[in-house]
Amino acid sequence: MIEYRKDIDGLRALAVLGVVGAHLGFEQLKGGFVGVDVFFVISGYLITALLTKEFRLNQTVNFGSFFWRRIRRLVPAVLATVGLTVIAAFLLFSKEQFESTVWSSITAILSISNIYFWSSVGYFDADAISKPLLHTWSLGVEEQFYLFWPFVLIGLLKLNRLVLTKTAIFVLFSASFALNALFISGDLGAVVARQSKLLVNFNDGGTTAFYWFPFRIFEFMVGAGLVFIGPGIGRLRKSVADFLVLLGTSIIVLYMVLLSEDAVFPYYNALVVAAGTGLIIWAGKDSGIAGLVFGNHVARFFGRVSYSLYLVHWPIIVFFVSLGGDLTSLQSKLVLLALTILAGYLLYFTVENPMRNASYLTVKPLTYRAVMQRASLPACAALMAMLALVxxxxxxxxxxxxxxxxxxxxxxxxxxKYCTGEMPEFPKDIFTCQNDRNSSETIVVWGDSHALHTVAGISEIFPDTNIAIAYMPGCIPQSGFNGLVRDMKRKDLTESCIKKNRQFLNWASDAPKPVLTLITSAKRNTPKQIAEINHELTSYLSKSGHNVYILGDFIRPEMKLAQCRAVPDFFHTEEMLSRICGPKLKAVSKEVRYNLRLAELTPNYISVIDIQCPDDECIFTNNGKALHRDNHHLSPYGSITLFSDVRMLKKFMGLGRDVRGLISSQLIDSSSADIEPRG
Structure with missing residues (x-):
């Protein structure tokens, strides 16, 4: 074993308290998530020092013993956290949230949750607060480091060339950092997305760099490099060491205070944090300041329980919010902080520490087979239990x-139900949803995903008319005109959006003229910008013979109302749901103002305010059923409900029919689909 360092335990305390503070919403620690990067550097240093010392003593490393120590250190606490989280999700979550939690728990056990969350979510998006195991992404990254670095390091040490080992660390550091540069500020992410059939849902470069291990290697290598530069320098003068520790601490604290969730990350910001951490580790052994700040009993206590604190803090926050807790309240934040410390200590005291030190788990020598036998039983039991539950x-x-x-x-x-069939006059690459009724007349809707969510309502209003939706998710029809470009977070998608919009206009100039053309999209940019471009688009389409209207965007609740109410009644009473499952009124008010302003500026505008917000109060439910399938898209039920309003039909020049009876008779009781909508 390597020498125990009190200051590193205290450094862990700074890291974990920063993360917990940021996730609790303390404004003074909005950048506290960089504590994860501090952990990465510490792991790089400790694992490298441990393996290097064992190799120098024995000229070999017992990998079985190494991995078994890692398993005993990490896995029992993860299994306990995952198990309790799944139970809590079973009692509190909707079907959608529960299934997501089960899948994330399985990937957390398998150390690949970083890849799972990368494929489905951005770390700071609105869905984060509904994913109680989202924080395990960092454990996936760290455990992937354990599977990669020991074999590389020992292979290098066996060559008995210190210069080669240092060079390899530098090369890995540089390659990892270069990947950040290419994916975040360059176009490599888009190239990979286009070329790889496996990565059809490839996220933007920043999200990829955040979650994937190769982009984090440079942080681990900062820690690893310290092992090989320390001995050659000798002991530092106390004054120099104190200065370096203070400098490193100041860097980390400043980043925790000043860095925002919108900052470029990891890339150069993570490098600065890693450098600050490296200074503390390198100089801390010789610094009196390090002992004072990081070596005291309080700091060491939080450092020892930091792993358990990290595991429990995010599930506690998520379940608190799911029960209607107010995370903006200072009192709530302080109570949750105390609860996190208590739960973290209990997990450390009852699971983490006993399992790490239990004598019956430390039998030697350990072979690979012995490691697998000991590790597979609890992991498989946890997996089987969760699969049985599902x-x-x-x-x-x-x-x-x-x-x-x-x-x-x-x-x-x-x-x-509504995107079936293809019509020869409507190219599939432009009109990605087509409802072919073998009619001589077609209604066209052009826009983003908010154009698609109108298909159910329009299809039912016009039962004898073809419907063709030209849409691309996130791509507003105005992008590419008058200098407005919708940033799709990936260059290839941004370019595809512009190309698709121009293809639509080219098609419209020569195509058979639809009986009606609607332009609609989610609220982007300012009403003035959108109105000016809408005027040009409608003028162009009108000259081409189209009967064109701008359809206002329906007001969104900014809350997943359907999923909020679709929960068990073990704890959620109807009174509680009435209190917590409501639209976000500030967001609703802002949306209404946007629509009213756009209506003032736009001719041929169909206002949905008249339909959705009668008497100055917006409607988001009908007969107790939510109209949106998420926080901003209408469900088919909601689309038909809102489009059935007679005032909307008048706007359509009497071409449609009153479908209010269909809401209950056709959609709810439909037997033509495999799925029966219920809300």
């Missing part, structure tokens, strides 16, 4: 009157 008819836990389809089920229903 296989069970677990939806019995949710009362029938609260049930609804998941977001993905609504999308499936929408496409299977």
């Amino acid at each position: 296989a069970k008819d677990y939806e019995d836990r949710i009362p029938v009157e609260r049930k609804t389809l998941t977001n993905s089920e609504w999308r499936k229903f929408e496409r299977e």
Whole structure:
């Protein structure tokens, strides 16, 4: 074993308290998430020092013993956290949230949750607060480091060339940092997305760099490099060491205070944090300041329990919010902080520390087979328990009157019922949803995903008319005109959006003229910008013979109302749901103002305010059923409900029919689809 350093334990305390503070929403620690990067540097240093010392003493490393120590150190606490989280999710979450939690728990056990969350979410998006195991992404990165670095390091040490080892560390550091530069500030992410069939859902470069291990190697290498530069320097003068520790500490603290969630990350910001951490580790052994700041009993206590604190803090926050807790309240933040410390200590005291030090788990010598035998049993048991829970008819836990389809089920229903068939005059690469009724007349809707969510309502209003939706998710029709470019977070998607919009106009100039053309999209840019471009688009289409209207964007609740209510009644009473499952009024007010301003500036504008917000109060439910499938897209049920309003039909020049009876008779009781909508 390497020499125990009190200052490194205290440094862990700074890291974990920064992360917890940021996630609790303390404004003074909005950049506290960089504590994860501090952990990466510490791991790089300690693992490298441990393996290097063992190799120099024995000229070999017992990998079985090494990995078993890692497993005993990390896995039991993860299994306990995952198990308790799944139980809590079973009692509190909707079907959609529960299924997501189960999948994330499985990937957390398998040390690949960073890849799972990369494929589905951005770290700071609105869905983060509904994912209680999101924070395990960092454990996935760290455990992937354990599987990679020991073999590389020992291979290098066996060559008995210190210069080669240092060079390899520098090369790995440089290559990893260069990947950040290429993916975040360059176009490599877009190239990979286009070329790789496996990565069809490839995220923007910043998200990829945040989650994937190769982009974090440079942080681990900062720690690893310290092992090989320390001995050659000798002991530092106390004054120099104190200065370096203060400098490193100041860098980390300043980043925790000043860095925002919108900052470029990891890339150069993570490098600065890693450098600050490296200064503390390198100089801390010789510094009196390090002992004072990081070596005291309080700091060491939080350092010892830092792993357990990290594991429990995010599930506690997520479940608190799911029960209607107010995370903006200072009192709530302080209570949650105390609860996190208590729960973290209990996990450390009852699981982490006993499992790490239990004598019956430290039998030697350990072979690879012995490691696998000891590790596989608890991991498989946890996996089997969760799979059994999923296989069970677990939806019995949710009362029938609260049930609804998941977001993905609504999308499936929408496409299977309303996006069937292809019409030769409407190219599939432009019109990605077509409802072919073998009619001589077609209604066209052009826009982003908010154009697609109109398909159910328009299809039912016009039952004898073809419907063609020209849409691309996130791509507003105005992008590419009058200097406005919608940033899609990936250069190839941004360019595809502009190309698709121009293709639509080219098609419109020669195509058979639809009986009606609607332009609609989510609220982007300012009403003035959008109105000016809308005027040009409608003028062009009108000259081409199109009957064109601008359809206002429906007001969004900014809250997943359907999923909020579709929860078990173990703890969520109807009174509680009425309190916590409501639209965000500030966001609703802002949306209404946007629509009213756009209506003032836009001719041929169909206002949805008249329909959705009668008497100055916006409607988001009908007969107790939410109209949106998520926080901003209408469900097919909501689309038909809102489009059935007679005032909307008048705007369509009497071409449609009153479909209010269909809301209950056709959609809810439909037997033509595999999925039965219920909310």
